[in-house]
Amino acid sequence: MNERGEKLEIIHHKKSQRFLIKLGPGKASYLKYNVQGNVMNIDATYTPEEFRGRGLAGRLMEEAIKFARENRYKIKPNCSYAVYYFKKHPEHKDLLVEEIE
Numbered sequence: 658m659n660e661r662g663e664k665l666e667i668i669h670h671k672k673s674q675r676f677l678i679k680l681g682p683g684k685a686s687y688l689k690y691n692v693q694g695n696v697m698n699i700d701a702t703y704t705p706e707e708f709r710g711r712g713l714a715g716r717l718m719e720e721a722i723k724f725a726r727e728n729r730y731k732i733k734p735n736c737s738y739a740v741y742y743f744k745k746h747p748e749h750k751d752l753l754v755e756e757i758e
Contacts (some may be wrong), residue, residue: 665678665679665680665713665716666678666679667716667717667720669720669724670723674689674690674691674692675687675688675689676688676690676717676720676721676724677717678713678716678717680705680708680713684708684740685701685705686702686703686704686705686708686713686717687701687702687716688701688702688714688717688718688719688720688721689701689702690721692730695729695730695731696723696730696731696732696733696754697724697725697728697730697731697732697733698732698733698735699705699718699721699732699733699734699735699736699739700735700736701735701736702714702717702718702736702738707713707734714738714742715742718738718742719740721751722752725752729754730752731752732752732753732754733753733754733755734757740757743757744757749753
């Protein structure tokens with residue numbers, strides 16, 4: 658939900674390999690990935706500065722993890738936020754291609 662109590666919808670664009678949450682005209686939070694074989698590389702997460710701290714990147718990560726589990730992909734977190742997320746949520750470490758230090 659946003660500050661007005663509206664449900665924020667996560668949109669999955671499979672062709673461009675992105676999950677996104679529209680935040681307003683020209684504004685979106687997104688997670689960009691690519692799949693190689695059975696590995697889902699999480700390459701970038703982004704949230705506009707004025708929307709940070711609201712858990713949007715975490716919600717995008719949850720959706721990416723759900724997608725990976727449904728498709729039996731392993732995950733390689735390449736962006737700093739994805740690495741941080743997996744350190745904070747060790748319950749998902751079974752999805753990792755390799756251990757994070």
